Amino acid sequence: MMHDPQLARGDICRDPTGLQVMVEDVDIYDYVHFSVIERSDSGQDDAESGQMSHVAFAHRFARLGNVFAYRKAA
Numbered sequence: 324m325m326h327d328p329q330l331a332r333g334d335i336c337r338d339p340t341g342l343q344v345m346v347e348d349v350d351i352y353d354y355v356h357f358s359v360i361e362r363s364d365s366g367q368d369d370a371e372s373g374q375m376s377h378v379a380f381a382h383r384f385a386r387l388g389n390v391f392a393y394r395k396a397a
Contacts, residue, residue, distance in 0.1 A: 330355060330377065333391040336384035345390065347372070355380040 330336075334346040336357075344357040357380075358372045375383075 330380070330386070331389065333389045335360070335387045335390060336380075337387055338383050338385075343387075344384065349377060353377040 330346050330349055332346055332348060335343060336346065337343045343360050345360050346355055346357050348356040350356065353376060354374050355377055356372070356374045
């Protein structure tokens with residue numbers, strides 16, 4: 324799994340359990356704020372949103388893509 328240290332708003336990431344999240348913001352204190360978009364197979368993740376340090380997030384999640392990557396500029 325390739326971990327991407329450069330996170331941006333709209334990035335979709337997944338951890339080894341299958342939990343998918345979308346990055347909402349990376350704040351000035353280097354905390355990643357995210358929303359759960361797909362729960363893991365175990366169903367034990369009850370958080371709908373959360374935050375963790377950028378380092379911890381990069382170690383847990385792999386970047387899959389960005390929801391804004393294919394939008395055209397207006």
